[in-house]
Amino acid sequence: MATPRKTIWTLEPHSKGKHLVLQAYLKAWLPIISSWNKRILFIDGFAGPGVYEHGEDGSPIIALQTFQQHANLKHTDFEITFYFIEKDEARKENLNSLVDQLKPTLPGSFHIHIEQSRFDESLTDALDEIDAQNQRLAPCFAMIDPFSVSDTPMSLIERILRNNASEVYISVMYEWINRFKEHENFEKHLDSLFGCVEWRNGIEINNSGERKTFLFNLYKSQLKKAGAKYVVHFELFESNRLVYAIFFGTKHLTGCDRMKQAIWKVAPFGDFAFRGTHSEQLTLSLEFSDFTPLIRAIQTKFEGKGWIDIQQILDYVMSDETDFHSAQVKTKALRQMEEKGLIEIDESSRKRKKSYPTGTKLRIV
Ligand SMILES: C[S@@+](CC[C@H](N)C(=O)[O-])C[C@H]1O[C@@H](n2cnc3c(N)ncnc32)[C@H](O)[C@@H]1O
Incomplete structure (x- = not known):
């Protein structure tokens, strides 16, 4: 996926797939998490401008509206903090104004912080402060959705996952990993992305399917070392081209199950394809009936x-x-x-x- 230069860009079908799964999962996640926690946190670490070229909502707005519409809100007294981080000033400003328009309709239990910053720096500072005060990060759902593979260190994901109820939803830009030799300082970025140096053993594998399997298995096992008990991954294709993969990490069996339900619910609709991890070439489609x-x-x-x-x-x-x-x-x-x-x-x-x-x-x- 080429990095767009414009403040607001066109929503591509695979990103639409990512949004639909996010929305379906959040609908299922809120009732679960709010039944055991009174304070929860939604982090969108690469928040974007909040809207796409033809008016489609971006992930921060999807999160706000999904939580807002949730019937459970009427019956519970929990607080949700939304922490949106966006590096680009114009995109951050655009998001700010969209959130300002929404604010009068949002419940008083929503606390929204929008920061113009880098995800790794901003969250590291916040976590250092929490550690210094001997406190714990609230249970959170962290969406980590960069354009490339930099600034998403495994060491930071490990810190997020220290809370038993935290979950991560990470886009891994496979095309960037694959083209790594074209970029400067890529070793450094990949060391940080994987949190280890073993990716070097995979990057030279000639067979593209085997290379992908090696690198995704490594990322999955690193996420487990970082604290995720279950990792669900799905791949978003455009025609036959794998654009990126989403890795969802959780410590809870129910979270793992609900994420797979969300994928099954969404997968058959739209111009994108999801492929499963375990069943060879399991492409979910409307005709899927052979179990x-x-x-x-x-x-x-x-x-x-x-x-x-x-x-x-x-x-x-x-x-x-x-x-x-x-x-x-x-x-x-x-x-x-x-x-x-x-x-x-x-x-x-x-x-x-x-x-x-x-x-x-x-x-x-
Ligand atoms: C893939 S887009 C995010 C799209 C958004 N999550 C959505 O689904 O609507 C990535 C965004 O991250 C921003 N960005 C790039 N590097 C960043 C960094 N290190 N920290 C925070 N934001 C960054 C880009 O300006 C861009 O808006």
Whole structure:
């Protein structure tokens, strides 16, 4: 993706995909997070001008409006701080004026800070101050959405993830990594992006698919070292060209599951493609109806394990070990598996045929 020079640029289809997933996830995230926390933080570290050329909303406005529209707000007393960071003065000013227009309609529990600064500098200062006061960063959702690969150090992501409830949604500009030799000082940027030097072993791999797998697996494992327990990644394509990948890191199984639900909900619509991580070339589309990869994954995982509780299957599918989510387990996998004789159900663990309530015991045949 070329870096736009204009203050406001055209929204490309893949960025639209990123926004739709963000919006669907935030709708699901707010009820979860607000049930255990009274103060939450939304960071948009590369906030942009808040609008695109044809009037489409940018990520800070999407976040404000999604939270505003959330029915839960009427019933809870939690506070949300929005921390928008944007380096470019004209873009920051544009965002400022859009937020000013929205402010009269926003609840008093919304606190909005817009800063013209660099993400890494600004957040490092804020975290240093929090550390100096012996306090803790509030549970946060941090969107980290740069144009390139600089200024997004893994060391900073590790600091964000120190809070158990924090989550990160990071765009990794694969095209930039791929073209790294064309840029000055790129080693330094990639050392900081990955938080290690091992990316050098991947960058020279000739086969493009293997190179991508190596570099994405490395980024994923570095995010896990930085504190994410689950990492969901999806790739945004334009025709056959991989433009960038989004990595979502969380410590919570439910967060991981909800992110995958958001992707499944959004994926079939629009001029962009999402591809999954685990199922070879799993391109989600409107016609997607063959859940054989999910069935196979369940069989492989639990074959030979004897009687298991349905919760073990749900936990596995919800985790980052599959591209699927919990709502697909019963209707898209277990029912078919039972019809085909691929599973045996302990009838004493359920009251009705073809139902799979909590506590159902089954085994792979
Ligand atoms: C991909 S755009 C963000 C788009 C926005 N998140 C959205 O989805 O609507 C990246 C933005 O980051 C800004 N930027 C570039 N380097 C930055 C840095 N180091 N810190 C903060 N902002 C930066 C750019 O000016 C640009 O507006």
